[in-house]
Amino acid sequence: METTGKRKFNLREIREDFPALRQTVYGKNLIYFDNGATSQKPQYVIDAINKYYSKDNANIHRGVHHLSQKATNEYEASRKTIATYLNAKHTHEIIFTKGTTEGINLVAFSFGQLLQKGDEIIISAMEHHSNIVPWQMLCERVGCVLKVIPINKKGEIIYDEYLQLLNDKTKLVAVSHISNSLGTINPIKKMIDEAHKVGAKVLIDGAQSIQHTKIDVQALDCDFYVFSGHKVFGPTGIGVLYGKEAILNKMPPYQGGGDMILKVTFEKTTYNELPFKFEAGTPHIAGAICLGKAIEYLNQFNIEDLEKHELELADYATDLLLTFEGLHIIGESKKKTSVVSFIVDGAHPFDIGTLLDKQGVAVRTGHHCTQPVMDFYKIPGTVRASFAFYNTKEEIDYFIAALDKAITMLR
Amino acid sequence: MTLNEKQIELIDEFSIFDDWMDKYQYIIDLGNELTPFDEAKRTKDRIIEGCQSQVWLDASFDGNVMHFEADSDAIITKGIIAMLIRVLDNEKPEEIAKCDFHFINEIGLYEHLSPTRSNGLASMVKKMKMAALMAVGQKG
Numbered sequence: 001m002e003t004t005g006k007r008k009f010n011l012r013e014i015r016e017d018f019p020a021l022r023q024t025v026y027g028k029n030l031i032y033f034d035n036g037a038t039s040q041k042p043q044y045v046i047d048a049i050n051k052y053y054s055k056d057n058a059n060i061h062r063g064v065h066h067l068s069q070k071a072t073n074e075y076e077a078s079r080k081t082i083a084t085y086l087n088a089k090h091t092h093e094i095i096f097t098k099g100t101t102e103g104i105n106l107v108a109f110s111f112g113q114l115l116q117k118g119d120e121i122i123i124s125a126m127e128h129h130s131n132i133v134p135w136q137m138l139c140e141r142v143g144c145v146l147k148v149i150p151i152n153k154k155g156e157i158i159y160d161e162y163l164q165l166l167n168d169k170t171k172l173v174a175v176s177h178i179s180n181s182l183g184t185i186n187p188i189k190k191m192i193d194e195a196h197k198v199g200a201k202v203l204i205d206g207a208q209s210i211q212h213t214k215i216d217v218q219a220l221d222c223d224f225y226v227f228s229g230h231k232v233f234g235p236t237g238i239g240v241l242y243g244k245e246a247i248l249n250k251m252p253p254y255q256g257g258g259d260m261i262l263k264v265t266f267e268k269t270t271y272n273e274l275p276f277k278f279e280a281g282t283p284h285i286a287g288a289i290c291l292g293k294a295i296e297y298l299n300q301f302n303i304e305d306l307e308k309h310e311l312e313l314a315d316y317a318t319d320l321l322l323t324f325e326g327l328h329i330i331g332e333s334k335k336k337t338s339v340v341s342f343i344v345d346g347a348h349p350f351d352i353g354t355l356l357d358k359q360g361v362a363v364r365t366g367h368h369c370t371q372p373v374m375d376f377y378k379i380p381g382t383v384r385a386s387f388a389f390y391n392t393k394e395e396i397d398y399f400i401a402a403l404d405k406a407i408t409m410l411r
Numbered sequence: 412m413t414l415n416e417k418q419i420e421l422i423d424e425f426s427i428f429d430d431w432m433d434k435y436q437y438i439i440d441l442g443n444e445l446t447p448f449d450e451a452k453r454t455k456d457r458i459i460e461g462c463q464s465q466v467w468l469d470a471s472f473d474g475n476v477m478h479f480e481a482d483s484d485a486i487i488t489k490g491i492i493a494m495l496i497r498v499l500d501n502e503k504p505e506e507i508a509k510c511d512f513h514f515i516n517e518i519g520l521y522e523h524l525s526p527t528r529s530n531g532l533a534s535m536v537k538k539m540k541m542a543a544l545m546a547v548g549q550k551g
Binding site for chain 2: 405
């Protein structure tokens with residue numbers, strides 16, 4: 001796909017790229033505002049999946065035959081595409097995983113093997129369960145201590161409290177770049193620099209940022225960056241762990257099996273080098289190849305154009321939502337992505353979500369796997385509309401009318 | 412009216428709506444009409460937590476028929492509870508234990524009773540059946 005001259009942002013043409021957007025549900029045009037949960041896929045990616053299974057399917061890395069070589073080339077080319085996109089120093093710093101959750105678990109296990117009792121790990125109060133539970137499990141296993149950076153009512157990290165938590169016992173800071181339930185964009189560059197001053201490593205949960213903004217892992221200087229393919233217009237079941245070479249080399253393997261070994265005897269096994277050391281077993285080959293295609297698709301655009309449109313959508317929706325009496329936006333950080341979470345007095349999020357669904361509008365309701373955030377606001381959950389660059393203001397107008405109808409029915 | 416006749420009656424009531432929003436308006440109305448749940452009964456052992464909505468259930472057996480009271484924090488969940496109670500309340504435990512809730516599917520509400528929906532309803536139906544089975548056991 002052409003990436004030198006960037007493709008112009010043309011909303012009508014972009015929507016043509018996404019076949020899933022052209023359908024009706026319950027007899028109404030689908031309005032898909034659940035992009036924070038997963039994104040729709042462009043035809044370019046769907047065609048690549050089809051092509052892989054029709055023409056290129058073979059197991060990779062060890063086959064001597066033509067198809068295996070072809071699949072291997074495509075798989076490794078995808079790794080290169082992703083490395084280039086993230087501006088990783090080395091292609092072998094890109095590890096294919098099942099997704100963000102597996103990436104975090106991999107680090108919690110393997111990096112965790114290097115930790116000792118009393119070492120401290122810092123997370124924030126706005127983390128997804130996936131960036132809480134693996135660390136709790138590590139703490140239980142090794143005896144590390146988990147520290148939590150509190151958030152304020154706007155849904156922002158209290159930065160001074162973060163600085164207070166950092167000390168020479170801090171070994172890792174694991175924070176989301178962007179909160180999935182609040183939309184807050186965290187000041188990760190500053191946070192990374194501060195963590196490095198005390199010798200701590202930093203993992204950035206990029207599940208909600210890779211699809212919205214340009215990521216340069218070298219400029220950020222993060223030690224780990226994890227994301228899921230399906231949130232960035234690629235397939236489900238594939239994701240990426242970026243890690244700095246030196247740290248990944250120090251870490252023991254996560255899982256044992258094929259591909260991650262150099263030599264196996266019953267006495268001793270020698271592990272393969274990066275990135276294969278962390279990719280045991282036959283990987284999700286089609287997924288990995290097509291995640292590369294999703295990145296190629298995204299990379300035809302100036303991501304700033306997409307981001308600008310998404311933020312316009314979020315501002316437009318927020319302004320209209322605030323005209324509802326008794327509606328409260330949850331997550332009011334000055335720096336926010338295109339996620340709008342809200343609650344409505346006298347109407348349960350589940351009821352609102354159900355009535356929006358019946359009018360063709362797909363939103364997320366519930367705690368969004370961030371129960372501590374819901375506990376902090378003392379709410380059972382929120383309704384969350386999350387926008388992608390293929391959404392339109394007309395869709396928001398319809399959503400607002402559908403919401404008005406839902407609230408009228410519920411009150 | 413038998414348990415099955417009550418199901419057919421509900422299916423008939425819903426058959427007049429061809430619009431989903433009308434169906435849901437009726438469910439909301441049923442939820443609003445549900446006998447208020449005794450506040451004192453909102454105890455931990457009666458709660459069924461779902462990740463979308465929560466349900467409280469109180470089941471009792473008077474030696475002849477089962478009695479159910481239930482509540483939810485979400486009104487649509489509450490409306491479906493009202494339907495389940497209408498079908499199952501005052502029925503013999505043997506009937507409840509073997510009952511197949513076909514009305515839910517026929518009205519088109521199956522998604523709400525799916526265990527993956529996590530609104531507490533699937534667990535509630537299971538608990539209602541369990542209470543009936545235990546009552547059958549009590550009778551010997």
